[in-house]
Amino acid sequence: MKPFTVHRGRVAPLDRVNIDTDQIIPKQFLKRIEKSGFGQFLFYDWRFGADGKKNVDFVLDQPRYAGATILLSGKNFGCGSSREHAVWALADFGFRAVISSSFADIFANNSAKNGFLTVRLSDNEIAELMKRATEPGYELAIDLEQCRVRDDQGFGAKFPIDEFVRHCLINGLDDIGLTLQYESEISDYEARHPVPAALDFVNP
């Protein structure tokens, strides 16, 4: 996993609330069996017309937001389906973080597992950033060491994040390896709770 420490980048404002994962990556693209290549399908139904033509009005495709690496959105981002493809699509498109006033639990979890940062700010701070992000070339810096977001025009805000999640993101740690450090505890637990006989199954 790519470590996340400080990131500075252009901001794309997507001023909608309750953006669900069905919008982030529509189901017709969930049939791939790889983790890569989902970026081209990000927000597909908003970015492309039914005829497959690009909708030039959509914020991500406006030239001023080209190359944006930080997505700014209204509350409850990532609600709905648990599909991790949503995070893969955002990351594959080039984003490193989403800023919103709240995130759905599973989306936030999935993000952390992929070195992708979810930054929670207040509704007022989001409203302020939505305004600022319309300025040409607007950039933000996200500092995960300090848990701070700031721009060059005087905006600054702290964001909350679980200490362990932060530790893993900064160090790019693999969860499975961490859990397996507790191998003996897991084995002890299993000795006390054996697999029920009914489940025992040998693959033919």
Added chain:
Amino acid sequence: MPAERTLFEKIWDAHVVAQPVGRSPILYIDLHLLHEVTSPQAFDGLRSGGRKVRQPARNLATVDHNIPTEPRGTPITDLIAAKQISALQANCKEFGIRLFDMDSPEQGIVHVIGPELGLTQPGMTIVCGDSHTSTHGAFGALAFGIGTSEVEHVLATQCIAQQKPKTMKIDVRGRFPEGVTAKDLALGIIGQIGTDGATGHVIEYAGEAVRSLSMEGRMTLCNMSIEAGARAGMVAPDETTFAYVRGRRFTPHNAEWEKALAHWRTLPSAESAKFDEVVEIDAAQLSPFVTWGTNPGMVAPVTGRIPEPNGMKESDRRGFELALQYMGLEPGKRIQEIGVNRVFIGSCTNSRIEDLRAAARVAKGHRVNPKVRAMVVPGSQMVKKAAEQEGLHQIFLDAGFEWRESGCSMCLGMNPDILRPGERCASTSNRNFEGRQGRGGRTHLVSPMMAAAAAIAGHFTDIRNWKFQ
């Protein structure tokens, strides 16, 4: 350990394997369910990390999301879907995981087959790469959806690292009025607390009305917990639960059964247990509900109207306008004047035998409106067989409904069952997001009875005035 614990806390505490300092507790997972869409990348991860599945017997797979509902044996024309299905077959074989495949008599939607096979039991921890895993909480299990990285993690370790969620009790007082079902309760709750009302929480549903629900009803209710943002939903196990679980294929038998039962009886929340939040609902105030917008919180009583935007907050108003624009509806419109041209009875919310019985009771002796195409998709092969033994399929067929093979089908339209742009559907599923059932399709969530009635009337209609034949 505090003596006055909630159901959730008892299950949580019993499954903590380790509590590393400064990081999330590690929980043991009793049962992990898999399907074709969210698992291939997890198996790839195992392979590239040189890891094995730690406890194959605690993992179980089926195919449900993208399989066709045409008669079995019809070739799958979508080659990418076929690839995903064969990837699951190969992965299960390689890693020694039991798979209820396309042609298996146990195949079905993962959240339908877990309970009906007796895999889902009180007190368990259950996860699946699917947000509606909350369904299994109906049995007094702690069950929640996970992402693909976590699927890999569970395969490799049979554990999951989780922050402890907060608790919320939803106390449903009184009795359900006639025509009001568990689905209406779920929609009523989301309408009241919002689609993020329970974010970060595990809900325990309690109160007289919840106790009166069958297991099918409790599953419908817990299923939709995620639509309120909750991590999980639960109902304490009671005699209704035990009667349902008893004698199923994977449940304990004989002396083991008595032991399990004694344990399960200790699970319900202590009378004085504290919850982080408590919400009260008066069942008598509920009515059959219909969603009119693009999230499950946008809901109105069938006798009501689409709200007016007056007095809404600016950010809410924008969402409201976008939703109505997408749905092709106007503020103030009466719900019963909204016509439909598709009806879908199915999904892990409402495709169990009791749901089909309720819909069939409405359909009996009537005809589907000529402008409507209506489908009934049983949740599993076992549900389908039971319905056929009772003759429900004949009632549907006589009334002009299609009777399909089991799967997720038009709940998310990853198979050929989709809405065309502009089509309007009364659906018993759980999500009315933009494009969920097909690009440009318009979804209204309702109960099975309300869906069947809409199929016949051609528009939403109050089930309380229905002429049952």
